Amino acid sequence: MGLWRQTWLLFASELRQELRSFEVVATAAFYSLVMLALFALSLGVLPRDAQVAAAPGALWLSVAFVGALTLTRVFDREREADTLRALLCAPVQRLAIYFAKGALVLVVLAVAVAVLVPGLALLFPAASALLERPWLTAGLVLLGCIGYVAVGTLFAAGLATSGGKNVLIAVILYPLTTPVLMLNLVATRALLEHHPDVNAYLGRLAAVDVILVGVGAWLFESLLVGAVGTRRRRA
Amino acid sequence: MTASIIPLEARKIAQRFGRKVVLRAVDLELQAGEVVGLIGANGAGKTTLFSILTGLMQPDSGSLRLGGSFLEDLDLGARARLAYVAHGVQLYPGLSARENLELYAALRAAAGASTLASAEVLARFGLAEAAEGRVSAFSRGMGQRLALARAVAGAPELLILDEPFTALDRAGRELLVEVLAEERARGAAVLLSSHDHAMLVRIADRVVSLERGVIAGEVRRDDASELGEGSFAARAAALWSGAEATEG
Numbered sequence: 499m500g501l502w503r504q505t506w507l508l509f510a511s512e513l514r515q516e517l518r519s520f521e522v523v524a525t526a527a528f529y530s531l532v533m534l535a536l537f538a539l540s541l542g543v544l545p546r547d548a549q550v551a552a553a554p555g556a557l558w559l560s561v562a563f564v565g566a567l568t569l570t571r572v573f574d575r576e577r578e579a580d581t582l583r584a585l586l587c588a589p590v591q592r593l594a595i596y597f598a599k600g601a602l603v604l605v606v607l608a609v610a611v612a613v614l615v616p617g618l619a620l621l622f623p624a625a626s627a628l629l630e631r632p633w634l635t636a637g638l639v640l641l642g643c644i645g646y647v648a649v650g651t652l653f654a655a656g657l658a659t660s661g662g663k664n665v666l667i668a669v670i671l672y673p674l675t676t677p678v679l680m681l682n683l684v685a686t687r688a689l690l691e692h693h694p695d696v697n698a699y700l701g702r703l704a705a706v707d708v709i710l711v712g713v714g715a716w717l718f719e720s721l722l723v724g725a726v727g728t729r730r731r732r733a
Numbered sequence: 734m735t736a737s738i739i740p741l742e743a744r745k746i747a748q749r750f751g752r753k754v755v756l757r758a759v760d761l762e763l764q765a766g767e768v769v770g771l772i773g774a775n776g777a778g779k780t781t782l783f784s785i786l787t788g789l790m791q792p793d794s795g796s797l798r799l800g801g802s803f804l805e806d807l808d809l810g811a812r813a814r815l816a817y818v819a820h821g822v823q824l825y826p827g828l829s830a831r832e833n834l835e836l837y838a839a840l841r842a843a844a845g846a847s848t849l850a851s852a853e854v855l856a857r858f859g860l861a862e863a864a865e866g867r868v869s870a871f872s873r874g875m876g877q878r879l880a881l882a883r884a885v886a887g888a889p890e891l892l893i894l895d896e897p898f899t900a901l902d903r904a905g906r907e908l909l910v911e912v913l914a915e916e917r918a919r920g921a922a923v924l925l926s927s928h929d930h931a932m933l934v935r936i937a938d939r940v941v942s943l944e945r946g947v948i949a950g951e952v953r954r955d956d957a958s959e960l961g962e963g964s965f966a967a968r969a970a971a972l973w974s975g976a977e978a979t980e981g
Contacts, residue, residue, distance in 0.1 A: 500809070503843040511836050515827035584823035587787050588837060589813035589844035723789060 501591050508590075508598030512572075513605070522571050526564050526610040533560040534617040542621060549624035554686035557611075557618055557639075558679045561646065564610045566671050568603050569650045573658040582658055582722075592719040600651040600714075607643045615639065627690050634696065638689060641703035642682035648710035649675050656721035681706060738799035738807065738814045739765045739890050739922050741786065746795035747946075748781055755781045757946030759795070763891065763922040768913055770937035770969075771926040772976050777943045779926045780820060783895050786924070787817045799891065813846030816889035820896055822876035826869035830860055830879050833868060837883055849886045858882040859908065873900040878908075885912060892916055894925035898932050910936050930973055934966045942976040950975065 516522055537556045544552055576582040585595055619629045628635045653670050685699035693699070741763040748756040755778040763769055773779050784790040786797065788804050797804050799811070824833050831851050838848035855864050858878045868876060877900045884892060892913075898906050906929075913923055913936050927933045933940065942950040952968040 500843045500845070504840055507836065507839050507843065511825065511828065511832075514832075515825060518827055579826055580819065580821045580823045581825055583789055583819065586789055587815070587817045588840060589809040589846055590840050591809065591844075723791065 501594055501597075504590055504594035505597040505601070508585075508594055509601045512598060512602045515575075516602070516606075522568055522606050523609050525571065526568055526606050527613050529564050529567060530560060530610045530613040530617070533563065534614065534621065537618070538621050544622070546624045549622035550687065550690045553618050553622045553625035553628075553690060554683045556622075557614055557686060558642070558683045560614050561607060561611065561643065561682075562672065562675065562679055565603070565607060565643075565646055565650055565675075568606045568610075569654040569671065572599065572603060572606075573654045577658050582655070586723060592722060593715050595722075596651060596655070596715060596718040599655065600647045603647050603651060604643055607647065608640075611639050611643065625690055627692065631689070634689060634700075637700055638682075638685055638703065641700060641707055642678070642685070644707045645678040645682070645703065645710050646675050648707065648714045649678060652714040652718055652721060655718065678706065678710065736800050736802065736811065737765075737890060738802075738811050739763065740800070741891060741922060741924075742796075742798045743786065744796045746782065746785055746792045746797065748778070748785065748790070748792050754946055756785075756792070759943070759946070759948055761786075761924075761941070761948060763924055765890070765920045765922055766917055767938045768917050768923040768925070768936050770933040770940040771924060771943060772928075772930075772933070772940060772969075772973055773926070773943035774976055777976070778946060779943055780895055782943065783817065783819075783893055783924075783926070787815065787893060788812075809844040810846060813841055813844055813887060814890040816884035816887055816892050818880050818884045818892075818894045818897055820899070822868075822873075822880040824868045824871075824876055824879055824883075827867065829865050829867055830855060830871070831864040833879065834883055834886060838886065841887055846887060849888065851886070854882045854886040855879075857885075857912075859904070874902055874905055877901055878905060881909065881912070885916065888919070888921075889916075890921055892921055892923045892925075894923070896927055897925055898927050898929045906932055930970065934969050937969075940969045940972060942972045944976050 533556070541552050541556065582595070586592070615628050615635060619625050650671055653674065657670070681703060685696070685703055688696045688699050741761070743759060743761040746756055746759040759782060771779055771782075781790070785792045799807060799815070802811070825836070828836065834851035834854060838851060841848050852861070852864070855861050858881060860875065860878055860882065863871070863875060868879065871879065877897070881897060897909060901909060910932060913925075916923055925933070938954050940952045941948050950972045952965065952972050954965045
């Protein structure tokens, strides 16, 4: 109970600060619109078959860029105020920090996706399945974002406390999240193609999410304070 | 019941960053009800040592025990008895002073630890009128007061302060001396670093010097009292001169 209570407290505090400034949410939404505009200009005249192939890529590429931007800014705030180190000194479970940060990034990505999905469905008529099956789309996108957030939050936090430069978030994040994004892309394409086993893709996404969140939770404290190998260092 | 985290016993703490050896073999002990001042030149390793003592950094070698237990073995309840005020205030700028305190109070409550009421603590540190103000609008001194208030609100057993007199006005400095005396009377162990010799000598029971990665000297108030009034300050000043002579 303590873990979830602390997770909620930290998440609520983050959300309160974000609702007062709208800095990250507004940036994510605006960036999503920019991506849509670029896709409209460059890919808007694609034939139908090509639209089915292009729409998933456009969606998850946008999520990747918005996600990197969000993670950078969320942890920039921590770095500027050095509040993450204060939390590490406090009687706060490290996992609560991981889950709270991840939840905030997920909320921001949800706002971005709320702009991207209808926008892409308008841009690419062949992608209208995204809106025709809203619950399936919502589930797929949510599961896809969870996997991305699980990896991104882990490494963004590590860089924030180690003094790593912001640019490293993008450099490290893209290769590490590519497998998740590719799986998301394949699942989205299956949805657009009305694949009979699209639910199986959701099952795979959920399984991957469980693994990624589990690994992220396991590694989080180590990445933050180098706890791995501590016991070997006792004199 | 969570065991006490005092005494603090650091043995042969060593830390290097690349080729630079910051701490060689630091031995340090803190007992309940004492205030220890840590002095050293810029770059002597004081902040690094504090990071290790608070668990923010793992030393390359050495051992650290709090109340007989290794730091990493302490549960949340024990960690709640440790408070650290870093050189930066580490406050959420988008929250008010009250919200900053209440967040930490709620986090501590979730860990089974109690905290003084935020209104009481804010009033103690002269921030009652600024309670609803956003921390982003605070002066550095006000932020420092709030950071100190947050640390003291948890009634810690071990209080570690990195240059706490920084940015405080005269009233703030006097207040901090009062607060530290109260903490000592309550039985807390206090370790603080400062370049403000005069304030440090007023409050510390013991002053230790960090030079070239080791604790190089120590002056105790009790020892000095036998030599007459003012001797503690004089001996601390001599220790200070030696420590700062190693700068650069």
